[in-house]
Amino acid sequence: MPVVNRIAEFSGDMTRWRQHLHGIPELGQDCHDTAAFVTARLREFGVDEIHEGFAKTGIVALIRGQGDGPTIGLRADMDALPIAEATGLDYASARPGKMHACGHDGHTTMLLGAARYLAETRNFTGRVALIFQPAEETGGGAEVMVDQGVLDRFDISQVYALHNAPGYAPGEFLTTPGPIMAAVDEFRVHIKGVGGHGAMPHATRDPVVAAVAIAQAFQTIVSRNAYALDNLVVSVTQIHAGTTDNVIPDTAFLNGTVRSFDLEVQRMVRNRMREIVQGHAMSFGVEVELDYLQGYPPTINDADSAAFAAEVAREISGPARVSDDSPRRMGAEDFAYMLKARPGAYLFLGQGEGAGLHHPEYNFNDEVAPVGASFFARLVERAQPLAAG
Incomplete structure (x- = not known):
């Protein structure tokens, strides 16, 4: 079965929706x-209920099918990124410094397309809950919506996202079954030494040398402390220190990211970072403070x-x-919070x-929006089918 015929008929409308959304990007919860x-x-479209205000601007819309049954949840993220657009499109962002650089305008459009079809046809039992979520990129909007009781309030039994x-x-x-995207953590290292003249380093306690040594030591966590088959990334992405060539500064700063899939691996990294900064503080005679910030958990299907979602995808x-055994990815996704609370899958x-x-x-490629909308629609119809007869 290819793209659902009815969805193909209004694909032009979907393109217009998506391109409108592309031009009005918004950040975080302020969507x-x-x-x-x-x-x-x-x-x-005539959905049955619209509930607003979750995670500030999130929406849950309900469509009732024919007869009693469970409620299946479909989620799309709505927020954009703080990036200056360089596409040159005639529908490019009209808001300087903001753009839909991750395709959430397309995700929202696909779920709207599914909503229109499902509200027209209602070829399913129970209900479908359409979850339009802000703050995926920053702020963990999915976690906020879960904490606000969205899944419990609407009795959502399973959740899916694209x-x-x-x-x-x-x-x-x-x-893929199991982990598909990584947990994401952030580390910040603040180093305080004693600055002085660059010609007299013996009279200082140089935070720059300590910063470089700590950054190099952090790289040994992957190569020497983690099992080779455990997926783990430790990346130092910022080093800031000093203002000119002949002055050793008082302070230095490191920042970076950790990506992992296993709680024990995550715990090991945090502990090793603490040991490394403590040892280097003593070695270089500086004060070091480590802030380890635990972020989104791994996204686990x-x-x-x-397997069921892959079957539906094959129909489309x-x-x-x-591919139902795709390699896991080191990126992160806050849909993880919904998958911690309910069974479901991310594709x-x-x-x-x-x-x-x-x-x-x-x-975003507008040609694939009807494909995603058809997947969502058939997922509901297959998960909660009408009785034969």
């Missing part, structure tokens, strides 16, 4: 204009849900264009060649 646009479309994937063929689906795109949808995610020249 007011995006939420207003989504709410207006949902009212046009993310576009540049570099893969348009319409190709990728997922329920095995049965991932064909068996050759669906990637190929969108063809072009600039990668979070790039100022990125643009």
Whole structure:
């Protein structure tokens, strides 16, 4: 079964929705204009209930099927990134320094397309809960919505989400049972020494040398403390110190990210970082403070849900264009909080060649929006089918 015919019929509308959203990017929980646009479309479609104000601008819309049954949740993220757009498109961001560089405008559009179809046809039992979530990039909007009781309040039994994937063929689906995306942590190292003249380093306690040594030692955590088959990334991404060539500064600063899948590995990294900074503080005669900030947990697919989602994807795109054992990725995703609370699955949808995610020249491929909408629609119809007869 290819793209659902009815969804293909209004694909032009979906393109217009997406390109409108692309022009009005918003950050974090402040997705007011995006939420207003989504709410207006949902009212046009005739959904049964619209609940607003979750995580400030999040929305949950309910569509009732024919007969009693469970409630399945479908989620799309709405927020953009603090990036200056460089696409040159006639519908490019009208808001300087903000752009949809991760395709959340496309994700929102795909869920709107599914909503329109499901509200028209209602070929399922129970209910579908359409979750439009702000603050995926920063702020953990999914965690906020879970903490606000969204899954419990609407009795959502399982949840699913899609993310576009540049570099893969348009319409190709990728997922896997178990971990699919990593946990993300941040570390900050503040070093206080004694500055002085660059010609007299013996009279100082140089924080620059300590910073370089700590950065190098952090790299041994992956190579010497982690099992080689454990997926782990430790990246120092910032070093700041000094202002001129002949002055040794008083302070230095390190910052970076840790990506992992296993709680024991995560704990090991945190402990080793503490040991390393304590040892280097003594070695270089400086004061060192480590802030280790635990972020999004790993995104872990329920095995049965991932297998079921892959079956639905094969209906839409064909068996050759669906991978159900895709390698896990070191990026992070706050849908992890919903998957901690309910069974479900997260999938990637190929969108063809072009600039990668979070790039100022990125643009969502409108041709794949009907594919994603069809997947969501068939997922509901397959998960909660009408009785034969």
